Amino acid sequence: MHPxxxxxxxxxxxxDVALISDTVIGLQRQLNTLVEFCTEYDIDVNVNKxxxxxxxRGGRLSQKEKWMFDGERLALVNSFSYxxxxxxxxx
Numbered sequence: 203m204h205p206x207x208x209x210x211x212x213x214x215x216x217x218d219v220a221l222i223s224d225t226v227i228g229l230q231r232q233l234n235t236l237v238e239f240c241t242e243y244d245i246d247v248n249v250n251k252x253x254x255x256x257x258x259r260g261g262r263l264s265q266k267e268k269w270m271f272d273g274e275r276l277a278l279v280n281s282f283s284y285x286x287x288x289x290x291x292x293x
Contacts, residue, residue: 220284226267229254237272247271253279257291 221236223229240247254269254276269276281290 218284226269230269233269233271233276249274249276253277253282255279255282255289255291 219236221229221232223232236247239245249271252271256263256267256278263278268278281288283289
């Protein structure tokens with residue numbers, strides 16, 4: 203894929219959005235694109251309800267595995283509910 207194109211894998215339902223990426227950088231790019239979209243269309247995002255879940259095969263997260271939304275660091279959680287479906291990290 204061309205390096206200037208941001209891939210966005212997104213699930214949307216009503217006022218909920220779930221971004222999906224298989225890389226740290228990819229997810230941050232999606233978040234940056236979402237910030238731009240929300241700014242352009244005057245949409246507010248409640249960062250306190252915006253979380254990150256990392257699904258991976260074992261091991262701890264590295265220091266670089268952190269994400270920002272419009273300058274605010276997003277919380278990492280072990281589970282979340284999306285459209286009534288519970289997603290959680292198995293340990």
